[in-house]
Amino acid sequence: xxxxxxxxxxxxxxxxxxxxxxxxxxxxxxxxxxxxxxxxxxxxxxxxxxxxxxxxxxxxxxxxxxxxxxxxxxxxxxxxxxxxxxxxxxxxxxxxxxxxxxxxxxxxxxxxxxxxxxx
Amino acid sequence: xxxxxxxxxxxxxxxxxxxxxxxxxxxxxxxxxxxxxxxxxxxxxxxxxxxxxxxxxxxxxxxxxxxxxxxxxxxxxxxxxxxxxxxxxxxxxxxxxxxxxxxxxxx
Numbered sequence: 001x002x003x004x005x006x007x008x009x010x011x012x013x014x015x016x017x018x019x020x021x022x023x024x025x026x027x028x029x030x031x032x033x034x035x036x037x038x039x040x041x042x043x044x045x046x047x048x049x050x051x052x053x054x055x056x057x058x059x060x061x062x063x064x065x066x067x068x069x070x071x072x073x074x075x076x077x078x079x080x081x082x083x084x085x086x087x088x089x090x091x092x093x094x095x096x097x098x099x100x101x102x103x104x105x106x107x108x109x110x111x112x113x114x115x116x117x118x119x
Numbered sequence: 120x121x122x123x124x125x126x127x128x129x130x131x132x133x134x135x136x137x138x139x140x141x142x143x144x145x146x147x148x149x150x151x152x153x154x155x156x157x158x159x160x161x162x163x164x165x166x167x168x169x170x171x172x173x174x175x176x177x178x179x180x181x182x183x184x185x186x187x188x189x190x191x192x193x194x195x196x197x198x199x200x201x202x203x204x205x206x207x208x209x210x211x212x213x214x215x216x217x218x219x220x221x222x223x224x225x226x
Contacts, residue, residue, distance in 0.1 A: 037217075044218075044220040045208075047216055059214065061214040095162060100168075102210065104215075105168030105210070106153070106163070107174070109162035109164075
């Protein structure tokens with residue numbers, strides 16, 4: 001069965017960077033887009049971006065370009081998102097998720113990683 | 120970017136009621152619209168894909184309709200386990216934006 005296992009909670013200082021991971025299992029990692037979604041406390045879902053591990057192609061919401069670069073390691077079936085220049089507004093739960101072949105309909109979600117930015 | 124507008128923001132209902140949630144796109148997205156449910160402190164769950172396609176394991180009281188710019192998620196006879204947040208998402212073009220959500224609460 002498809003599983004997405006995300007890394008643990010992070011506490012970081014303003015201005016620092018963190019790298020979140022999402023380890024996939026139960027399917028061919030290189031054949032599906034992996035997407036990342038942000039959710040601030042009590043707020044809605046915000047689509048960050050997606051990576052196609054097969055060739056490294058990426059797509060982003062404009063505001064996250066440069067802010068949240070996405071990478072993928074085919075050897076370990078793990079996707080990564082690095083968050084840089086952290087500020088209070090980056091405090092949120094970050095999810096990785098996988099949809100179908102056309103990247104549509106996110107049927108599989110990780111458990112989320114809580115990032116807290118605090119001095 | 121395509122903007123999805125969900126309405127109402129909050130819907131207060133009694134168990135047993137039937138409800139409709141709306142999602143409107145800023146431009147035509149064909150049927151590339153998906154619905155999710157999220158309960159507090161849980162990851163979202165896919166309910167409906169491609170506007171009207173059912174998902175295995177999702178109760179049949181959930182159904183979706185629409186195409187182009189106007190979409191509806193219907194819940195026939197709401198149960199207490201259905202209360203929470205509902206989001207729509209489009210996959211017609213990158214970035215795959217979400218709507219702001221509708222909160223379904225107990226009256």
